[in-house]
Amino acid sequence: MNTLIIISVLPIVLLYLGLYKAQKALLPVTIVGMLVALGAAVMQWNDNAQPIYHGMMLFNNFSIAFSVVSIISTILILMLSKGYFEKISSHIAEYYAIILFSLVGIVVMVSYHNLTMLFVGIEIMSVSLYILAGIRKNDFASNESALKYFLMGAFSTGFLLFGITLIYGASGSFDLDGIRDYVLSHSHNIDPIFYTGVLLIIVGLCFKVGAAPFHFWTPDVYEGAPSLITAYMSTVVKAAGFAAFLRLFSASFSSIAAFWSPVLMVITIITLFIGNITALYQQSFKRMLAFSSISHAGYLMFAIVALGAASANAVFVYATAYSIASIIAFGALVLVRQQTGSDNVDGFNGLARKNPFLAFVLTVSMLSLAGIPLTAGFIGKFYMFSGALLQYKYIMVIVAVVNAIISIFYYFRVIIAMYFRSAERSEVLIPAYYKFVLGFSALVTIAIGVYPALISSLI
Amino acid sequence: MQSQTVANAIQAVPLNHYILLSAIIFSIGVMGVLLRRNAIVIFMSVELMLNSVNLLLTAFSVYRGDAAGQVFVFFIMALAAAEVAVGLAIIVMIYRNTNSIDINVLNRLKW
Numbered sequence: 145m146n147t148l149i150i151i152s153v154l155p156i157v158l159l160y161l162g163l164y165k166a167q168k169a170l171l172p173v174t175i176v177g178m179l180v181a182l183g184a185a186v187m188q189w190n191d192n193a194q195p196i197y198h199g200m201m202l203f204n205n206f207s208i209a210f211s212v213v214s215i216i217s218t219i220l221i222l223m224l225s226k227g228y229f230e231k232i233s234s235h236i237a238e239y240y241a242i243i244l245f246s247l248v249g250i251v252v253m254v255s256y257h258n259l260t261m262l263f264v265g266i267e268i269m270s271v272s273l274y275i276l277a278g279i280r281k282n283d284f285a286s287n288e289s290a291l292k293y294f295l296m297g298a299f300s301t302g303f304l305l306f307g308i309t310l311i312y313g314a315s316g317s318f319d320l321d322g323i324r325d326y327v328l329s330h331s332h333n334i335d336p337i338f339y340t341g342v343l344l345i346i347v348g349l350c351f352k353v354g355a356a357p358f359h360f361w362t363p364d365v366y367e368g369a370p371s372l373i374t375a376y377m378s379t380v381v382k383a384a385g386f387a388a389f390l391r392l393f394s395a396s397f398s399s400i401a402a403f404w405s406p407v408l409m410v411i412t413i414i415t416l417f418i419g420n421i422t423a424l425y426q427q428s429f430k431r432m433l434a435f436s437s438i439s440h441a442g443y444l445m446f447a448i449v450a451l452g453a454a455s456a457n458a459v460f461v462y463a464t465a466y467s468i469a470s471i472i473a474f475g476a477l478v479l480v481r482q483q484t485g486s487d488n489v490d491g492f493n494g495l496a497r498k499n500p501f502l503a504f505v506l507t508v509s510m511l512s513l514a515g516i517p518l519t520a521g522f523i524g525k526f527y528m529f530s531g532a533l534l535q536y537k538y539i540m541v542i543v544a545v546v547n548a549i550i551s552i553f554y555y556f557r558v559i560i561a562m563y564f565r566s567a568e569r570s571e572v573l574i575p576a577y578y579k580f581v582l583g584f585s586a587l588v589t590i591a592i593g594v595y596p597a598l599i600s601s602l603i
Numbered sequence: 604m605q606s607q608t609v610a611n612a613i614q615a616v617p618l619n620h621y622i623l624l625s626a627i628i629f630s631i632g633v634m635g636v637l638l639r640r641n642a643i644v645i646f647m648s649v650e651l652m653l654n655s656v657n658l659l660l661t662a663f664s665v666y667r668g669d670a671a672g673q674v675f676v677f678f679i680m681a682l683a684a685a686e687v688a689v690g691l692a693i694i695v696m697i698y699r700n701t702n703s704i705d706i707n708v709l710n711r712l713k714w
Binding site: 260263264267271274275278281282284287288290291292294295298299301302305306308309310312313316317318337 | 622625629636642649652653659663669672675678679682685686689694696700701706
């Protein structure tokens with residue numbers, strides 16, 4: 145649990161560094177601190193975890209794996225932010241601090257063992273994100289994105305809380321084990337308000353992870369927020385949301401799966417179609433990535449609908465693959481946007497001739513997001529679909545494969561623009577930090593794709 | 604003894620009435636969020652939703668003789684306060700840029 149303490153103290157240190165004008169030290173201190181937190185998390189691997197803090201938290205392998213992925217993704221995004229926040233304002237320490245505060249919420253979200261901590265974790269994360277989305281104070285799009293995110297986030301918290309309350313009313317406990325024991329011991333006479341509570345929690349969590357029909361805030365918020373904040377929201381935050389979702393449903397509600405699984409199945413299918421078909425029409429690369437993140441939420445739901453022993457691992461592999469590929473895509477977007485000044489897909493025309501490296505890593509990322517073999521995205525989809533097939537959910541898998549084919553169309557549009565369209569353009573300058581992050585992410589994507597045993601049997 | 608009388612007073616009303624009242628307040632909040640166009644009023648409706656949850660938690664907690672529900676209420680109050688601080692700051696920021704807090708002006712990004 146030292147991870148949580150280190151990540152909580154680090155932003156306070158950063159705020160002091162900002163106070164004493166040590167701007168140069170911010171990024172190194174952040175990265176060193178995060179690596180220490182990462183080490184502290186890895187040290188507890190296979191430690192035979194017991195609930196701690198009076199049963200509030202359980203830092204088991206599941207939490208460690210998701211904390212590690214969240215921390216690594218955050219480090220990569222923070223490295224991309226070198227020189228990025230300086231352009232927005234002069235108070236840089238606050239950006240790092242708020243991002244780390246939201247990471248605290250994420251670590252709580254993936255290691256809760258009591259619904260109180262689920263709520264507290266989600267709120268710590270969300271309140272920080274409301275600020276981050278609106279951090280460009282004079283930019284209208286950023287303002288609008290912050291307000292929409294804030295109103296929708298607070299609204300969905302209301303549903304989540306009402307659901308938690310009804311479950312407490314029926315079972316008399318906020319503890320995940322207590323709720324599970326209630327469900328098991330009352331299997332024939334569960335209070336109807338318990339079922340209502342489960343449905344309201346589904347609504348609340350679907351809002352948070354951006355699954356249709358509760359997705360409508362996602363494209364606007366993702367488009368209006370600064371690109372790197374969008375990268376953070378669509379990778380780390382989404383993965384953590386699904387980890388929290390899965391933890392609750394596998395720990396407490398698994399024995400009443402017959403009740404909620406059809407609901408989630410409908411949500412999954414709607415999410416896949418809405419995400420993919422709307423993404424086809426987008427001209428803006430950033431907005432396309434927003435819709436693609438909705439469709440990936442649909443794929444991630446598979447593991448929860450087809451709940452089984454392998455679900456945690458499937459979500460882990462998929463979330464890792466998706467996060468890394470998205471970081472490349474957003475990194476490339478930031479670079480191209482600095483040159484062309486627009487988010488449009490046309491901005492990528494002819495990129496391959498001047499910047500072969502950037503075009504190559506972006507191609508790897510698009511292939512991984514589309515789920516082409518030999519990339520991490522394929523392995524993620526493979527685990528998702530095989531988990532669903534094991535439970536004979538054929539219709540879902542057929543729908544998902546159709547959607548995977550639709551998604552190839554819009555991902556390949558970017559690749560075609562880079563390699564087969566020509567445009568007058570000068571070379572995009574790639575700073576060393578970007579080269580490292582993009583190269584590292586592309587390497588990991590291919591490594592997992594070629595040799596999935598690296599991460600496939602961790603949890 | 605004081606706490607005993609409060610618990611007795613709360614238990615004088617049947618539990619179902621609390622559930623019904625909270626559900627009604629919660630629905631009013633939801634309708635407020637969906638129908639009103641003023642950001643502050645939407646915000647107040649969200650608070651209404653949270654407070655209906657607080658009421659219900661307290662009622663459940665008293666009926667079960669379990670303090671956990673009331674402790675949860677404190678968490679909700681604290682985090683709602685944090686949310687208010689950030690939310691009002693965002694609304695002020697919007698007002699400075701547009702001179703309006705009507706959410707209909709928020710249409711630069713297409714829904």
